[in-house]
Amino acid sequence: MDSPAANFAFAKQIGVTFPLLSDMNHKMLKTYGILKGYDVQNETYEWARRANLVIDKQGIIQFVEADESAVDPNTALTMCTTLHKKDAAK
Amino acid sequence: MKHMIALGLLAAAALSAGPLMPQAEKSQVAKMTLKVGDTAPEFTLLSDGWKTVKLSDYRGKKNVFLAVYVLAFTGG
Numbered sequence: 001m002d003s004p005a006a007n008f009a010f011a012k013q014i015g016v017t018f019p020l021l022s023d024m025n026h027k028m029l030k031t032y033g034i035l036k037g038y039d040v041q042n043e044t045y046e047w048a049r050r051a052n053l054v055i056d057k058q059g060i061i062q063f064v065e066a067d068e069s070a071v072d073p074n075t076a077l078t079m080c081t082t083l084h085k086k087d088a089a090k
Numbered sequence: 091m092k093h094m095i096a097l098g099l100l101a102a103a104a105l106s107a108g109p110l111m112p113q114a115e116k117s118q119v120a121k122m123t124l125k126v127g128d129t130a131p132e133f134t135l136l137s138d139g140w141k142t143v144k145l146s147d148y149r150g151k152k153n154v155f156l157a158v159y160v161l162a163f164t165g166g
Binding site: 021024034051066083 | 146159
């Protein structure tokens with residue numbers, strides 16, 4: 001939801017090695033069902049829910065979690081390791 | 091003098107807006123229908139370098155960990 005410019009500054013600040021992505025038109029968030037609308041004084045403001053998804057090389061979802069459970073990414077990371085080991089064994 | 095009036099108005103606006111917010115707030119939670127085993131819908135997002143990144147860019151090459159992490163910079 002943040003702009004690429006804000007993400008660029010944040011990426012530089014924390015030194016990430018993966019891309020920080022922006023969904024400026026909310027298309028992906030809507031498709032994935034992770035956009036939340038808040039009504040505040042007759043105006044609706046949209047915000048993303050926290051979510052973690054692991055998608056394998058074939059494009060199949062192997063892990064999905066949202067909201068409170070998605071605050072800790074470790075379960076999703078374990079799934080990544082499992083997938084990586086499976087690929088290496090092939 | 092003009093500056094003092096402007097400041098006063100701002101403060102008053104902030105004070106009156108504050109307590110109204112929680113009463114008026116209502117939330118609508120979208121339904122996350124995607125589940126394990128589903129084909130992940132294609133998406134196009136913008137990277138921090140203003141380049142488009144598509145899910146299909148990684149098809150057959152890499153597994154993808156997608157973390158939707160709102161307000162990461164706030165510590166909240």
